[in-house]
Amino acid sequence: MSTPQPTAIRPPPLTEVQTRANPYQPILDRQRRALREQGFPDVTRRVAALEALARSIGAHADELVRAVQADFGHRSPHETIASEVLGALAEIRLTKGKIKGWAKPKRPPLLSGLPGGRIYYQPKGVVGIMGAWNYPVMLVLSPLIGALAAGNHVMIKPPDMTPRTAEVLKRMLGEIFDASYVTVVTGDVQAAIDFSALPFDHLMYTGNTEIGRRVMMAAARNLTPVTLELGGKSPTVITDDYPLDKAANRILLGKGVNAGQTCIAPDYVLISRHRQQAFLEAWTRAVSQRYPTLADNPDVTWIINDRHYNRLQAMIEDARAKGAQVHEINPAGEAIPESKRVIAPTVITGVTDDMRVMQEEIFGPILPIRAVDSLNEALDYIMDRPRPLALYYFDEDRGRAERVMAETISGGACVNDTVVHLANFNMPFGGTGDSGAGAYHGFWGFTEFSHKKSVQFQSKRFSPAQFIRGPYPVKAYGYLQRAVRFLS
Secondary structure, three states: OOOOOOOOOOOOOHHHOOOOOOOOHHHHHHHHHHHHHHOOOOHHHHHHHHHHHHHHHHHOHHHHHHHHHHHHOOOOHHHHHHHHHHHHHHHHHHHHOOHHHHHOOEOOOOOOOOOOEEEEEEEOOEEEEEOOOOOOOHHHHHHHHHHHHOOOEEEEEOOOOOHHHHHHHHHHHHHHOOOOOEEEOOOOHHHHHHHHOOOOOEEEEEOOHHHHHHHHHHHHOOOOOEEEEOOOOOEEEEOOOOOHHHHHHHHHHHHHHHHHOOOOOOOEEEEEHHHHHHHHHHHHHHHHHHOOOOOOOOOOOOOOOHHHHHHHHHHHHHHHHOOOEEEEOOOOOOOOOHHHOOOOOEEEEOOOOOOHHHOOOOOOOEEEEEEEOOHHHHHHHHHOOOOOOEEEEEOOOHHHHHHHHHHOOOOEEEEOOOOHHHHOOOOOEEOOHHHEEOEEOHHHHHHHOEEEEEEEOOOOOOOHHHOOOOOOOOOHHHHHHHHHHHHO
C-alpha cells in the first residue's frame, strides 16, 4: 500500500456526475426510518447488542479463523485468533460496562461560563464502516463496537479482497441483528464506490492513503464527517545506548506478525552508521530463532495475493538495481515455491530516497535500514516526511525519550517496543495528516461516533438578555473596554 503525493481535488463537472440510483440507498433509508420510529437505542439495548455480538464471535471463532486462512492462502491461526477474535472480545468487555457512564450528560467545568450547561453525547445516526483486508475481522468489528456503544445503526462494507471472511461476517451479524439495525453489504470495487457515496451520518474507512482521499472526496459531496485510518511509513529509531538484540526482538514483533501486512508495522530503521552491521546480525539471530523454517512453517503468514507478492518482489529488485545490498534471511536455506507467496524476511542496507522501499508503504517482511550520523539527523529525516501512523523509539534514556515524544508528530508511538500501543483500548488509536483523521477504540470510539451537543438550561430568574439589550447606556462601551484590558 503506497502513500502517494497529494492529488488535485476538483469537483467533477455536473455533466460527469452519475445520475444512476445508488443500489444501497434503500438500505440506508430503511435504517433511517427505523431510527425515527424506534428512537435512539438506550443504554440497555446497546449493552445487549454488544453482548449478543460477543456470543456470536465466540460461536463463530473457529469459522472466522478458517475463513481468514482461506483468504490469505495461509495465515498463522494463532495470530488470527489473538488479533481478530480475542481483540474484539476484549474491546467489548471493556466497553459494555462503561457505556452508562460515558453516555451520561456531562457538566462543563465550573467558572467556564454560565451555570446550567450540559454536554450530551448523542448517536450520530447511521454510520458506514469500510474495513480493510489485512485484518478483515477486527477492522470491521472494532469500529462496529464503538458505533453500537454510541447508539448508532450501522452499515458495513467488508473488503473485497477477503470474500470468504466477508461472507462469514455477513451471515454472523445477520443472525443476531435486524438489517434495519446492523447490515453487511458485500461486493467488488464498484460496490465500495457506491457505498462511500451514500449520505451517511458518519463514515469510517480503513485502508491506504490514496483510496482514503477518494473516500473523503465522496463523503464531502454529502458533507459526511469521516474517520480515516490510513497508513504510511512508520519509522523506527534505535539510539546508540540501546541493546541491539533486545531491539531486534521487539521490532520483529511488529514486522513479523501477519508477514508485516499491518498498518503500524515498523517500515524502516534509522540507526547510527557504526551500529548498522551489528543490528543486521542481531536481526538475523532474532529471525532465525522465531522462524527457523519458512516454506512450511504454520507461524509464517503468506502475502495476501499475487499482486502484492509481485509488488514486494519488485521493491526488492528496484533497491538492488539502484545499488542497495539485499540480505535475505532464510535460516534453513529452503527453496520457497512462488505458489506459497512466502517472502523470506529481507533486510536492505545502503538505501537511498529514490528507491521504492523508501518511498512507498512496504506492507510486507522487508526492512530497509538507513544509516545516520546522529539522533538529530534521524529526527529531522522523520519530520521532513509525511506524518506516520506510528513512531517507534528505542532509548535507555527516559528523559530523552520523553523529549522525542513531545517534539515529533505521529498517530501513535511506542518507546522501546512496537505495535503494542494498539492493544491498549483505553487509549485512542488513529492517524494524523497523511496517516489519517480521527481516532477510535474504547471511550474514543464512543466519542468518535457520537455527536457532542451543548445544551444550556437557563434559570427562571436570570438571563443575560436582561442586560444585553438596547438602547445601551452611554457608559457601557467604557465598561466593556475595561473588561478587554482586564482579560488581555
